[in-house]
Amino acid sequence: MRVLGVDPGLTRCGLGMVEGRAGREVRALAVDVVRTPPDDEVAARLAAIADAVEAWIAEHRPDVVAVERVFSQHNVRSVIGTAQAGGVVALVAARAGLPVFFHTPSEVKAAVTGSGRADKAQVTAMVTRILALDTPPRPADAADALALAVCHCWRAPMMARMAAAEARAAELTRVHAAKVAAAGRTARRLPRV
Known part of the structure; x- marks a missing residue:
């Protein structure tokens, strides 16, 4: 699976392409x-x-796009710009027919470092190690984009299993409700003694 990770931002928007294997x-x-x-x-x-995102999608052909979910910050202007950039990325991906998944910063940090409270230096160090890079990606937006892609590669199988389990549970609930309704109709038709 090829994942385009995007750390959205107006001034700096990180893009990282990762291929997940077995x-x-x-x-x-x-x-x-x-x-x-x-x-x-x-x-x-x-x-x-x-x-830029359109060019990356055309060149690298990702299967999915993983975007950092905007979280509340003290700087409202920064949040708005980040949200706008993330929305544009999601739109471009959707128009290309790609599924888009959003991951919170703490999910990404926990996936690559083991702690949802890791700082940027820890994320960069672990991304460098996990991907066996010769040099740490700079600036931090680049490392964050790679971390998003890695996070999605590792979380996608679990997310798929959860979606399948939820679909199966919904189907079982529907079948059970139909059986209960049918039993109720049958009971109403039986003569009373």
Whole structure:
């Protein structure tokens, strides 16, 4: 499975492509950061991010896109920009027919470091180690994008099993409800003695 991990942001948007193999084996295919000038109009900055993501999808052919879920920060302006960038990425992926999954920062940190409270240096160190990179990805947005892709590679099988179990439970509930309803109709038709 090829996963495009995206650490959204208006000023720096991290992109990382990882290929998941059997078990927990993962391999980095590409990493980059899209930078947009803070002085440009927001629409132009979002268009630049969209263009970069479209190019990555065309070049690297991911099976899925994993995006960091926006979380509450003290800087509202930063949250809005991050949410806008994440929305543009999701739109571009959806138009390309790719499924999009959102992971919280703590899910990603826990997946790659074992702790949902790891700092950026720990995430970068573990991404470098997990992917057997010669040098740590810089800036942190690049490492975060790779971490998102790794996180999704490792979480996807469990997420698929959970979805299948939920679908099976819903089907069993539907069948049971139909049997109960049929038994009730049969009981009402029986003559009373």
